Amino acid sequence: MTDAVNALPGATSTGKSPGQRRRRYDASGRRAAAEQTRIRILDAARLAFLADGYRTTTIAAIARAAEVAPDTVYATIGRKPELFATLIELALSGTSAPVVGADRDYAVRMRAEPDVRERLRIYAGAVTELQGRLAPLFLVLREAAAAEIELRELWQQITRRRAQNMRVLAGELAAAGGMRTDLSVDEVADIIWTMNSSEYYAMLVAERGWTPDRFREWIFDAWCRLLLA
Known part of the structure; x- marks a missing residue:
C-alpha cells in the first residue's frame, strides 16, 4: 500500500503533496478572538466592580x-481576586498588559529630562492621567x-x-539638582x-469637583513650591 501511495504523481512519503506540506496553521485569528474576549471580560468586570462593589459582584454577573x-472568565483571567488585581495593574500601567513602574513611558521621559522642574511637570501629568483610571x-x-484577606x-x-x-523617584530628583537641601530624600518621598x-x-x-486639568496644575505648582530650592 505504501508503494502505491508513493507512486501517485506529486505524492511524498508522508502521503501529502508539496502544496499541502507548505501549509501552516495560522493561529492569529484565534489569538485575536481570545484577546477580544479578554477585553470584554475586563471591561465588564470594571463596570460591575465600580457599580456594585467588590463583595456584591459575582463572576456569573461579569460573565453575563x-x-x-463563567468558566471562560476563570480560564481567561482567574478567580475574582485575580480579576480585580489584573484591573489594578492595567490601571497602573495604562496599557493592555502590566508594565513595571520604571519602564512606563512617563518614567522613561522623566529620566531623560535634565531639568528637575520639568520632571515634576511630567510626573504631575502622569499622576493625573493614572489616577483617572486607578482612583475609582x-x-x-x-x-x-x-x-x-x-x-x-x-x-x-x-x-x-x-x-x-x-x-x-525622590533619589533621582535629588540627583538632578535644584531640590531643597533641608528636606531628606525620605521626606521628599513622603x-x-x-x-x-x-x-x-x-x-x-x-468630591470637590475639580477638573483633572486643575488637579494637574495644582500638584505641579505645589510640588515646585514645596520641594524646589
Missing part, C-alpha cells in the same frame, strides 16, 4: 455582561480590603510598592507619596 460562560478602583479596593494583601502590596517607588495617592485625587476631583 461579557457574554461568555482603588477606593473599591480600600473598602473590600477590610473584609477580604486576598484584597488586603493586594492593598498592602501596592502600598509598599508605591512607597518604594517614591523613594527611588510628600509626593501623599499627594499622588488615589485618596488625594478622589477628594479633590470626585
